Amino acid sequence: MRRRDFLKVAATSATGAVLFAGCGRIGDGVPETEFKIAQPVHTPNDWVYGRDAWFATAAPPEQGGYGLIVRVFEGRAKKVDGNPDFPGVLGKSDARAQALVQELYHPDRITGPQRASTRGGQVQSISWDDALQEVVGILREAGGERAVLITGRPSSSQAAIIAAFRQATGIRHAILEPDEFVALRTAMRRLFGTSMLPIPDLANAAFLLNFSAEFLHGWIAPVALARAYGAFRQGHSGHRGLYYHVGPRLSATAANADRWFPIVPGSEGLVALGIANVLLTEGKLPAERFQPYLAALGLDAARLTSDYTPERVAEASGLGAEQIRELAHALIEHQPAVVIAGTNAAATTNGLFNLVAAFGLNLVLGTVDQPGGLLLNPEPVLPELRVPDDAILNQQQWAQLVEQIRSGSVSTVLVHRANPVYSLPATLGVADALRAAQHVVSFSPFFDETTLLADLVLPDLVWLEQWGLQVPDPGPGYAAVAIQQPVVQPFADGRAFGDVLIQLAQQLGKPLPWASQEEATKTLALGLRQVSGGNIRAGNDSEFLVTLQAQGGWWSEGTRGQAGTPATAIVQPRDPEFAGDAGQYPLLLLPYPSPAIGYGEFAHLPWLQALPEPISTNVWQTWIEVGQRTADELGLTTGDVVRVSTPQGTVELPVYVNPAGQPGIVAIPFGQGHTAFGRYAEGRGLNPLAIVAPQSDPDAGTLAWCATRCRLEKTGRRTRLARFEGMVPAFQLEEFPIVRVMPPSA
Amino acid sequence: MPRWGMVIDLDRCIGCGACVVACQAENNVPINTEDVYHQRRAIAWIRLERYWEGEFPNIKARYIPVPCMQCTNAPCEPVCPVYATYHTNEGINMQVYNRCIGTRYCAVNCHWHVRFFNFWEPKWPDSLKNQLNPDVTVRSRGVMEKCNFCVHRIVKAEQKAKVEKRELRTDEVTTACAQACPTNAIVFGDLDDPNSAVSKLLAQAEHEGRVYRLLEDLGTDPKVYYLKKVDIEAAAEPAAAH
Numbered sequence: 001m002r003r004r005d006f007l008k009v010a011a012t013s014a015t016g017a018v019l020f021a022g023c024g025r026i027g028d029g030v031p032e033t034e035f036k037i038a039q040p041v042h043t044p045n046d047w048v049y050g051r052d053a054w055f056a057t058a059a060p061p062e063q064g065g066y067g068l069i070v071r072v073f074e075g076r077a078k079k080v081d082g083n084p085d086f087p088g089v090l091g092k093s094d095a096r097a098q099a100l101v102q103e104l105y106h107p108d109r110i111t112g113p114q115r116a117s118t119r120g121g122q123v124q125s126i127s128w129d130d131a132l133q134e135v136v137g138i139l140r141e142a143g144g145e146r147a148v149l150i151t152g153r154p155s156s157s158q159a160a161i162i163a164a165f166r167q168a169t170g171i172r173h174a175i176l177e178p179d180e181f182v183a184l185r186t187a188m189r190r191l192f193g194t195s196m197l198p199i200p201d202l203a204n205a206a207f208l209l210n211f212s213a214e215f216l217h218g219w220i221a222p223v224a225l226a227r228a229y230g231a232f233r234q235g236h237s238g239h240r241g242l243y244y245h246v247g248p249r250l251s252a253t254a255a256n257a258d259r260w261f262p263i264v265p266g267s268e269g270l271v272a273l274g275i276a277n278v279l280l281t282e283g284k285l286p287a288e289r290f291q292p293y294l295a296a297l298g299l300d301a302a303r304l305t306s307d308y309t310p311e312r313v314a315e316a317s318g319l320g321a322e323q324i325r326e327l328a329h330a331l332i333e334h335q336p337a338v339v340i341a342g343t344n345a346a347a348t349t350n351g352l353f354n355l356v357a358a359f360g361l362n363l364v365l366g367t368v369d370q371p372g373g374l375l376l377n378p379e380p381v382l383p384e385l386r387v388p389d390d391a392i393l394n395q396q397q398w399a400q401l402v403e404q405i406r407s408g409s410v411s412t413v414l415v416h417r418a419n420p421v422y423s424l425p426a427t428l429g430v431a432d433a434l435r436a437a438q439h440v441v442s443f444s445p446f447f448d449e450t451t452l453l454a455d456l457v458l459p460d461l462v463w464l465e466q467w468g469l470q471v472p473d474p475g476p477g478y479a480a481v482a483i484q485q486p487v488v489q490p491f492a493d494g495r496a497f498g499d500v501l502i503q504l505a506q507q508l509g510k511p512l513p514w515a516s517q518e519e520a521t522k523t524l525a526l527g528l529r530q531v532s533g534g535n536i537r538a539g540n541d542s543e544f545l546v547t548l549q550a551q552g553g554w555w556s557e558g559t560r561g562q563a564g565t566p567a568t569a570i571v572q573p574r575d576p577e578f579a580g581d582a583g584q585y586p587l588l589l590l591p592y593p594s595p596a597i598g599y600g601e602f603a604h605l606p607w608l609q610a611l612p613e614p615i616s617t618n619v620w621q622t623w624i625e626v627g628q629r630t631a632d633e634l635g636l637t638t639g640d641v642v643r644v645s646t647p648q649g650t651v652e653l654p655v656y657v658n659p660a661g662q663p664g665i666v667a668i669p670f671g672q673g674h675t676a677f678g679r680y681a682e683g684r685g686l687n688p689l690a691i692v693a694p695q696s697d698p699d700a701g702t703l704a705w706c707a708t709r710c711r712l713e714k715t716g717r718r719t720r721l722a723r724f725e726g727m728v729p730a731f732q733l734e735e736f737p738i739v740r741v742m743p744p745s746a
Numbered sequence: 747m748p749r750w751g752m753v754i755d756l757d758r759c760i761g762c763g764a765c766v767v768a769c770q771a772e773n774n775v776p777i778n779t780e781d782v783y784h785q786r787r788a789i790a791w792i793r794l795e796r797y798w799e800g801e802f803p804n805i806k807a808r809y810i811p812v813p814c815m816q817c818t819n820a821p822c823e824p825v826c827p828v829y830a831t832y833h834t835n836e837g838i839n840m841q842v843y844n845r846c847i848g849t850r851y852c853a854v855n856c857h858w859h860v861r862f863f864n865f866w867e868p869k870w871p872d873s874l875k876n877q878l879n880p881d882v883t884v885r886s887r888g889v890m891e892k893c894n895f896c897v898h899r900i901v902k903a904e905q906k907a908k909v910e911k912r913e914l915r916t917d918e919v920t921t922a923c924a925q926a927c928p929t930n931a932i933v934f935g936d937l938d939d940p941n942s943a944v945s946k947l948l949a950q951a952e953h954e955g956r957v958y959r960l961l962e963d964l965g966t967d968p969k970v971y972y973l974k975k976v977d978i979e980a981a982a983e984p985a986a987a988h
Binding site: 073074076077078079080081082089091092093094095098099101102104105106107109216217222223226227229230231233234237240242250252253255256258259260262491595596606607608610611612614615617619620621627628629659660661662684720722723724725726727728729 | 755757758760762763764766767768770771772777778779780783784786788793794795796798801802803806807808809812859871872873874875876877878879880922925926927928929930931950973976979
């Protein structure tokens, strides 16, 4: 606060009539409008000056949907931590959860409803009444069949509201999730007959075999898995979990492994089959355990033993045959063992096969739903809280939808918390299609790339300002629901998306069952009271809701996941394919999600931008990671700017020489390359999707962003990489080793 | 009287950086912009270092979080001409911001490079100032700052205990980094309390031969203890610093 503001406030307070409320207009810096002045009688009744209040709420679905607590001081959220009671996380959090407060106070939040004079042009503020009326007119004009609602993965209660809105209006719902998760859910349906994600019981496992999944850095349930990992390593006296990582890159997660087995990208499934071959031929496991595994892959025992010998697999994967045997033997020697796969393994042209072949090993080992194995999660205890599978589109379905928008058969696009212009490959032409659409309405609280193409913007509240219910996906292995409650008064003139849908339906003459998102949340939450076995004992509804809010959620350890009937479709083993001629493009391009800013959805948060990427320690930009041997061959050093060419296009990027990089493979982090999305995201680096060829996995229909070849050429220019490494002088004292070497059995 | 200390188990640490961001959020550490990194003036009261061991393919990347070591015989303290850096009777190496005149002698004398100088006035957009922790002073240009084991949390807990006419309970207070750490790699507590988590961890890890302190041979008696990362095989090549 500036001195002038202070004096002004002091003078006002001196009259004894008014006090500050925690509601200010965001970022305008104008003293007259910086704060609302409110009568003390209007301040929340739990507000005590000078005292903290802690509110339980939930993390967003893209962060795992687990329970959080937020420290609030005089109307302002100060700090986010994990909910100490919530299963799986037990008080722990991660950098992304910590940064939620920056979204709340982001200086580039949209302050209220806006209308654009032209797409991407000037915007003017309008009232909520006008904005809603316009959207009602648009929806009436389009009718349900010509309108689509594109969202990110909604919270569970939002899913219920959207389902009711769909039913009332006939609008189509399309969910945009990162392709790796679409492939993962498909794999779970094929293997276990459920699209709820499973969770490895790491805390009780003796051995973890991981095929490329970034499970410690932003994958599914990053906090629950990290917490379990701590217990896996040092949580049991006299026993330490052993972790082997099979993957093409020594990633931030792979760096924690006891052993890293570098492989050719996309050969994860093949290695898994090689392991299954050893397990079968050596007869160390009952033969009947292989039946569901072989059935899912369309194989029989004879073909597995003849076609996938360690020698044959070794040739294609880059491993030695002995290494494959070693992996198989480790699974037998260290029980219970669990196998997971994901991230890069899911993003090749054989991604679904990789996932099915790797996760299927848990069936062979007999550790599905066993302590220390792979725990399946139950469907949400209330069917209304289920996020519909059919709304989650894969790349092929996105291509069809984009074509429908372009051709005019879908004339109206509503977008909530999704940024398809940025997140989908440029080859799909989403931006052009949206420009051709008759109406585009965005509900984003930020001007991202998609919102810039909207005619109308009705800004949503940010996560810490809303009501909701969230079923963590994956859950802790049993039923759990986190309650999301607003921890502060809204800091901008936004409205919760659920409220807007309810109001739109009302004005369309098709009212939904609830008057507000809050009412929907509480009504749905009361449904949990009817479910037996939960953690909350309450004599009446009011007591139940108060306890639910205080504890931050509802969970029932007795309600466990069960395997359903696996989908009948077979996932045939297939080799990965790469776009581009190997002679012309000799290197394989391996994009990877940034541990901090993910696929770009967290790029607007400065704490996450400034958090060094663990391996390179680079910040705030995009770089290309080149292995030492390849760099030596090309004469490259860190800071050289190179031209990266793929069959899809050419870009220039600075080089980071990674001593652990495999020869012939170069890597680029996702997350940057925003042309909008606020001051901290805009105009930095590159979105790798710009140079990734539009290859897809024919089984899952997902984008194979790890299936492009490239070549590097020196530009002769150099640039300085913003990075942490070198900030502090490094030296090592040989006489003080900081690693204790011990055998695996210890 | 407690003697505060910290144990960091490198076998649990995954390099996620939750501790770094939690510390920034708790202690009003300015945003490290791209320019700040270029100037090599990033402020991180706890930082996450990555170093390499071996060569491809037998190469390992290791993580180590580095906060202030809170040395008992802190080399930063005697060099301060204005007594801005001093030792509390609970063993915390403190910085008095409004006494500091910015000579930076302390930073020069710190072997762990965990003291940070404010070369510029810290800046946040007005709206982001709403996040600042009211319990922690925002440091101005020209003064040093450093990790203080979240002393405001300790003071608050001690005041609460005093009001309630009781002793501070075992592990009643913790630092922001330890609270956030998802793998429980960072544990904070009273080294003199045999029942505290840090004491128990140290007793157990001593038995396993995993305890060490950074630059222990300098004789400064750091109160941050590390537990060695366990490795099932020696890196094939001799260790190499980054």
